[in-house]
Amino acid sequence: MADDKKIGVYLCTDCGIGEALNVDELEAVAKKEFKVPVCKQHPNLCSNEGVQIIKDDLNNGEVNKIVIAACSQRVNNDVFNFDPLTYVTERVNLREQVVWTAPKGDDAKEGTQLMAADYLRMGITRVQKSEVPIPKIADVNRTVLVVGGGVTGLTAALEASQTGYKVVLVEKAQELGGWAKKMHRVFPTKPPFAEIEQPAIGNKIEAVKKDGNITVHTGTTIASIEGGPGEYTVTIDRNGTTETFPAGAIVLAAGWKPYDASKLGHLGYGKHRNVVTNLEFEQNVAKTGGKVTRPSDGKPAKNVVFLQCAGQRDKDHVPYCSTVCCNVSLKQAKYVRESDPDAGAFIVYKDMRTTGLYENFYKSAQDDEGIFLTKGEILGLSEESDGSLVIEIDNQLLGRKMKVKADLLVLATGMVSNMVPDGMSVNNLTPEYIGKMVQRETSDGVIEALEPESLILNLKYRQGPEMPHHKWGFPDSHFICFPYETRRTGIYSAGAVRHPMDAVQASADATGAALKAIQCMELTAQGRAVHPRTWDRTYPEIRFESCTQCRRCTVECPFGAYNEKADGTPLEFPSRCRRCGVCMGACPQRVISFRDYSVDMISAMIKSIEVPDEGTFVIGFVCENDAYPAFDMVGLNRIGMNTNFRFIPLRCLGGLNLAWIADALSRGVDGILLLGCKYGDDYQCHYVKGSQMANERLGKVQETLDRLMLEAERVEQVQLAINEWDKLPGILEEFSKKIKDIGDNPYKGF
CATH class of the missing domain: 3.40.50 (Rossmann fold)
Incomplete structure (x- = not known):
């Protein structure tokens, strides 16, 4: 092992540091207080000449721990990049957080100098206590497991395959395609983004079936997933027959389901024969080859009313916007017009939300003389003897109430993540992990604990078999900076299971998730953290002889990096760790640490x-x-x-x-x-x-x-x-x- 005393301190005097600080005094702190053997100043440390001084000292064996007192650790990382498996490098921020924030005036100079000296002391102390990491590098399996065979899963599988990775795709239905295969037409995908198009999902299904890198299992569910990134063991179940295989990363593309319209009796669903959901309307049109008919008697529907936000943006049903429903109703209104040029469509909305280039799609519907759009809400409806509906509408654009006679009322019911169990309301998902509270006897006595409900992945994790979720059932993630990364390292959610989106968005989402899965496998193979500390090769090290089995680390780790042995001792899964140090802060015995x-x-x-x-x-x-x-x-x-x-x-x-x-x-x-x-x-x-x-x-x-x-x-x-x-x-x-x-x-x- 290298001599710990070979510390080199390098002080930069550029960027105003030399003018604002007495650098000689800082050098004295390093030499006299810490007995640092090598301490040098340079007028431009990040220059080729400055960096070469450090490299020469490293190559000569004079230094193996480096303290660079200059600019922020967030800049010049490529410049001050010395082999992290051989040398310890510590950055002391004298520029941004000392010199550049120094108050003006002579009175502040002493305080600024004291601040710089303290930061240098801390930097030298830190480097004294640091050791080079010892990466835990193992044989990493580079197969991507894709869960879900809809447009998201198919895209993720194809994208991963095209980069040279093996893929196993698992779909619980008997055929691939998901909801996209059941669509009569799809939103516009080509300029000028004004007209509906034929579905292209069939092309993706055929591409997946013909791809030699992709193994497809339909009519299959996940029985269990054990391990962590690079070393998952996946067991699948098809009609009682199980099969086990390894995987390196997982794309969760389990999709969505329509909101339960039986809860919308106040809008006539389940009470009146010709009140349907937008999904039922779509499937009926696909079945009839484009004809719009009434479900009650199969007669052509001449007047169709579409109600937006049916149960959506409603605290008692679906509190959020499903993003696609306005476009769906515009598309379906075009079905009405194509089915019969004399037929009319009437869309009642809270707000029309057609983002981006879909605005052209909205305008094309506005230009159709047979499509009527108004902001308002339905106040009531009744059914006549022939099945026709009389709908009372509060027309907020005209500022008056009106009645419309319709053959059909279509409710835009919206999308719910498949993470939400059937029959469970999105408003009742208060626990972080979906399940129910039960009384459980433990070594600490009888406690109330959450019994997680197994849905899709069946993870063998101490913290539960499924993804932690947001309050409405969407897999939890850092949605601002890391939209695909769930709180289970190596598992990336994509498509409508993550949040409501259309097929075009889902395809882009799938590509991002597939690339993240690949990045995870490759970084894991190098012993590096996945995100956000992708350079970090350290791992938490536990002094098990001092562990009291308090379970604080296993409970508080946000990412499930620990399981537990029977006695409560933490069981490490290093590849799940994100190197955040939360477990270190949680440990009352202070037995968890990193080498740096x-x-x-x-x-x-x-x-x-x-x-x-x-x-x-x-x-x-x-x-x-x-x-x-x-x-x-x-x-x-x-x-x-x-x-x-x-x-x-x-x-x-x-x-x-x-x-x-x-x-x-x-x-x-x-x-x-x-x-x-x-x-x-x-x-x-x-x-x-x-x-x-x-x-x-x-x-x-x-x-x-x-x-x-x-x-x-x-x-x-x-x-x-x-x-x-x-x-x-x-x-x-x-x-x-x-x-x-x-x-x-x-x-x-x-």
């Missing part, structure tokens, strides 16, 4: 800071994904900030360990500010639950403060999005003022 990130490391960094004897002094723990770059943005805009703050970046605020708060306060730090991503329904946390879990963990901080006899207000968490960087100076000043009003930490100076 640990409880001991951050504690040592806190202890390396020189806390002043006077003045309000605050330490901030900041998320590296939103809060840290927000600070960089403040620097890029040259906005001055309080110099009595020191910020320590965390992989995720969810990795916050309460030991760090105790360490900081016992050192005399006056206040602690936690800056993490936003959370809730519209969260932005890159690790989905991290910021939220930090907030929950914050509730236990009071015990630490009570033990130290300190005020609870000394610790505060702030939610911050990256685009709210301009709020940071005000946040810091407000917190500093609050701490000043509370008074000095009584431990200051000890």
Whole structure:
């Protein structure tokens, strides 16, 4: 093993660093306080000449751990790129978060210099405690399992195959094609995007059947999925006969189902013979070869009313918009006109939503003299003896009520993810994992626990057999930055199972998910994290001899990276891990760590800071994904900030360990500010639950403060999005003022 003492510190004086700071004093910190054997300054460290100085020291064996005190760790990664499996590299941000945020005036120079010195101390301390990663590289299976044989699944299979990967496609129905195969016509896909087209799903089905890289199983369900990325073991069931095979990644393309129209009795469904759903209307037109007829007697329908948002955007039924229904009704109105030039279609809408180039499709319907569109709602309807309907409409465009006699009423009922069990309302999906609460006897006594309901994947995960879901049953993901990545690493959702979308969108979605599945397999083969830390080759390491089987890590990991042994000891699945450190923060025994990130490391960094004897002094723990770059943005805009703050970046605020708060306060730090991503329904946390879990963990901080006899207000968490960087100076000043009003930490100076 390389000598730990071979640390090289390289100080850049460019970009205003040399003018704002006494770099010689920083060099003295490295040499005198830390006895660093190599410490050099350069006027332009990111130049070829500057980088060559570092490379020469590495090649000569003088250095094996590098501290670069220059610009932000978020820039020049390609420049300061030294073999991570041989050398440890630490970046100290003197530019964006010290020099460029320095307040103006001579009075601030001392505070800026002290800040730079502390950041250098923390950087050297961190590199002292870091080791090069030892990647866990195994033989990775490179087969993509695609679950679902509709337009999304077919596209994902073809895209993966065309890049050279093997695919196994599993479809529970007896034939491929899904709902797309049942459509009479489809939305326009070619310029000028104005007219309906013949379905092309048959071409995709034939392409899949002829593709030598794709194995198709129809009439088949998933019996179980074990393992993790690169090493899944999949068992399928077809009529009681099982088969097991390996897979490397999974595309969940299980699709959608129509909302249960039996709940729409107030709109006449189930009461009147000629009230149908848009899907029933579509299938009937396909069956009759394009003729629009009444289900009651098969007679041609001359007047057809389409009601948009039937049960949708309604808190009692489907609270969301299904996005496609307006286009579906426009398409079906064209069926009416094509079936009989003398027939008329009447569309009643809340709002017409035809995004993008589909606006041309909307205009083509508006130009048809037999298609009438109005904003309004149905107030009531009755059925005459011949099956005709009399529909009372509140026409909000004309500002009056009117009655329309129709042969047929078509309800746009919308789409529900197939993640939602049959018979279960999307409004009742309160648990994170779909299931029911039961009484269960455990070693901790009788507890109330969720018994997850098995639907599609049948995962053998400690946290349940299916995807965690949003409140309406869509698979949970980071929908802002990582739309396909579910909270099960290696499983990527695509198409209408993820959120309502049409076939064109679903095809694009499938392509993205297939590429993500491929990326997952290739990164796993290199021992690297999948996302967002794709460069990271570390893994959580557990000192099992000190583990108390408290289950905190297995419960709190957002990604199901741990199962449990019978005694509660965590069972690791390294390829599922996203390297967020949430388990490290959760562990009360502090037995979980990474080779370059640990409880001991951050504690040592806190202890390396020189806390002043006077003045309000605050330490901030900041998320590296939103809060840290927000600070960089403040620097890029040259906005001055309080110099009595020191910020320590965390992989995720969810990795916050309460030991760090105790360490900081016992050192005399006056206040602690936690800056993490936003959370809730519209969260932005890159690790989905991290910021939220930090907030929950914050509730236990009071015990630490009570033990130290300190005020609870000394610790505060702030939610911050990256685009709210301009709020940071005000946040810091407000917190500093609050701490000043509370008074000095009584431990200051000890």
